Amino acid sequence: MEKGTSFLFAGVHFNKKKFSTDFSRFQKKKENDELVENLSLNENRESDESEEEEKDEEKVRVKKRKRKAVGSGPSESVEGFSVFKSSKSVEATVKEENEKTEKKLSQEKKKFYQQQERDALFRKEHNIHVSGNTVPSPLIDFAELSSRYGCKAKLLRNLADLGIKQPTPIQRQAIPILLSGRECFACAPTGSGKTLAFVCPMLMKLKPASKDGVGAVILCPTRELASQTIRECKKFAEGSKFCIKLMTKQLIRKADLSKFSCDILVSTPLRLKLAIRKKKVQYLVLDESDKLFELGLLKQIDCIVKACSNPSIVRSLFSATLPDFVEELARTIMHDAVRVIIRRKNTASENVKQKLVFAGSEEGKLLALRQSFAESLNPPVLIFVQSKERAKELYAELLVDDIRVDRDSAVDNFRAGKTWVLIATDVIARGMDFKAINCVINYDFPDSTSAYIHRIGRSGRAGRSGQAITLYTEEDIPFLRNIANEMKSSGSVFPSWAIGLQKKKWKKHRPRRDTISTTPRDKGEKKK
Ligand SMILES: Nc1ncnc2c1ncn2[C@@H]1O[C@H](COP(=O)(O)OP(=O)(O)OP(=O)(O)O)[C@@H](O)[C@H]1O
Numbered sequence: 393m394e395k396g397t398s399f400l401f402a403g404v405h406f407n408k409k410k411f412s413t414d415f416s417r418f419q420k421k422k423e424n425d426e427l428v429e430n431l432s433l434n435e436n437r438e439s440d441e442s443e444e445e446e447k448d449e450e451k452v453r454v455k456k457r458k459r460k461a462v463g464s465g466p467s468e469s470v471e472g473f474s475v476f477k478s479s480k481s482v483e484a485t486v487k488e489e490n491e492k493t494e495k496k497l498s499q500e501k502k503k504f505y506q507q508q509e510r511d512a513l514f515r516k517e518h519n520i521h522v523s524g525n526t527v528p529s530p531l532i533d534f535a536e537l538s539s540r541y542g543c544k545a546k547l548l549r550n551l552a553d554l555g556i557k558q559p560t561p562i563q564r565q566a567i568p569i570l571l572s573g574r575e576c577f578a579c580a581p582t583g584s585g586k587t588l589a590f591v592c593p594m595l596m597k598l599k600p601a602s603k604d605g606v607g608a609v610i611l612c613p614t615r616e617l618a619s620q621t622i623r624e625c626k627k628f629a630e631g632s633k634f635c636i637k638l639m640t641k642q643l644i645r646k647a648d649l650s651k652f653s654c655d656i657l658v659s660t661p662l663r664l665k666l667a668i669r670k671k672k673v674q675y676l677v678l679d680e681s682d683k684l685f686e687l688g689l690l691k692q693i694d695c696i697v698k699a700c701s702n703p704s705i706v707r708s709l710f711s712a713t714l715p716d717f718v719e720e721l722a723r724t725i726m727h728d729a730v731r732v733i734i735r736r737k738n739t740a741s742e743n744v745k746q747k748l749v750f751a752g753s754e755e756g757k758l759l760a761l762r763q764s765f766a767e768s769l770n771p772p773v774l775i776f777v778q779s780k781e782r783a784k785e786l787y788a789e790l791l792v793d794d795i796r797v798d799r800d801s802a803v804d805n806f807r808a809g810k811t812w813v814l815i816a817t818d819v820i821a822r823g824m825d826f827k828a829i830n831c832v833i834n835y836d837f838p839d840s841t842s843a844y845i846h847r848i849g850r851s852g853r854a855g856r857s858g859q860a861i862t863l864y865t866e867e868d869i870p871f872l873r874n875i876a877n878e879m880k881s882s883g884s885v886f887p888s889w890a891i892g893l894q895k896k897k898w899k900k901h902r903p904r905r906d907t908i909s910t911t912p913r914d915k916g917e918k919k920k
Pocket residue numbers: 555556557558559560563580581582583584585586587588711712822823824825849853854
């Protein structure tokens with residue numbers, strides 16, 4: 393018996409003589425289905441067939457019908473007639489298959505729920521709060537960037553070289569969200585590594601040195617922050633071919649923006665629209681989003697969002713303060729976005745020890761500052777005032793004291809450690825990352841709670857501890873309540889009497905203050 397037919401004939405009593413014609417035909421074709429067909433045709437021609445053979449043929453017919461019904465090929469069984477499964481056995485097989493599928497599904501479901509439980513516990517442990525449809529699991533460590541997302545070793549090495557060993561909570565959650573192509577709006581404390589949270593997915597997903605338009609756009613509210621973000625991006629991308637550009641006035645003047653291309657473009661909202669019009673932007677980040685959404689810039693932001701018309705764009709919003717109106721705006725422009733809050737929304741960093749000092753008057757403030765320098769202040773110190781003019785005035789006063797002081801135009805000197813005290817306005821209150829600032833002094837009371845959170849957040853960054861001193865005068869007292877609440881919720885000692893103050897709607901508290909000067913002057917005189 394030929395190899396090809398052996399399993400079909402095993403155990404079958406077959407009268408080859410009587411069916412010699414058909415048998416030879418069958419041998420030629422060697423097709424199992426053909427054999428079944430022939431056997432069935434022969435039933436009519438050979439009326440004197442033995443009972444046993446008739447039974448055999450009947451079984452073949454049953455088998456044929458069954459095979460048609462289930463659409464399967466020949467059975468894998470090799471023993472006798474078990475090859476022609478009965479209707480019962482087919483049903484059993486189907487049932488078995490169904491049971492197997494159900495079991496597999498329920499195991500997958502179980503696995504999914506177990507993973508969700510683990511994620512929930514992990515998020516709780518790291519103070520990560522999320523809302524949105526099936527949020528991707530947070531990162532356990534940076535190594536997961538390669539195991540889960542195929543991150544190149546170079547990026548991980550760069551992070552390690554920068555001393556970035558473990559992801560911060562915002563990085564643990566926001567990176568997988570953005571890598572999964574989901575949009576997100578995130579609120580995480582100052583100095584908690586939001587920059588890497590949005591830059592890392594770009595460096596993993598964008599093709600370096602692509603000439604195909606602008607891969608990613610990072611919008612910052614100030615030039616100072618944009619320059620810093622560029623520096624950070626370049627550090628993370630060290631050794632790669634990424635083209636990372638800062639949008640400057642010169643660039644706008646020189647370049648033919650219709651042909652302009654780069655991988656990551658960092659810019660303030662001004663004039664960005666021209667550079668990205670008709671370009672296939674894949675990532676759009678609004679850093680310090682609440683500042684960007686402030687009324688003055690809203691129109692420009694709207695234009696930029698519209699200009700980024702790539703339907704598969706991934707947009708994200710990041711800030712340490714996320715007011716409700718920004719959330720509402722975010723929801724109108726984003727689809728299926730995930731909301732990520734680290735710790736509690738709109739709270740000051742826990743790493744900053746906050747203190748309120750009553751100075752009575754403007755003169756009292758200067759005395760209190762001098763006293764602090766004489767007694768306890770360790771550089772570097774960052775002092776915030778409410779205007780450039782006041783920065784000039786205070787600078788002149790501190791120069792007299794022979795303190796190594798500079799004004800916000802001298803940010804680089806301060807960064808390099810050449811000056812120990814920097815007097816600044818709110819222009820550098822957001823996002824600026826000065827290493828190891830020991831103390832922030834709010835010489836002039838901040839004009840809003842979010843300004844307070846961002847100002848004092850220049851200290852206590854990347855897990856370091858810091859200090860913040862806020863001087864206040866009589867006219868600031870009505871606005872103390874919110875600051876005291878901030879102190880309370882971030883674990884600093886707070887004046888409980890201030891919590892009991894009447895709630896006041898805080899609209900840019902920037903009173904006209906007396907000139908900063910200790911030189912005697914006529915009573916009632918006010919310098920400009
Ligand atoms: N995983 C990490 N481990 C250690 N340091 C980190 C990590 N991620 C970022 N950093 C460092 O922490 C510092 C603060 O990061 P970053 O400026 O991104 O904070 P931020 O959350 O954007 O703050 P802000 O709200 O003030 O803008 C930077 O010096 C950065 O290099």
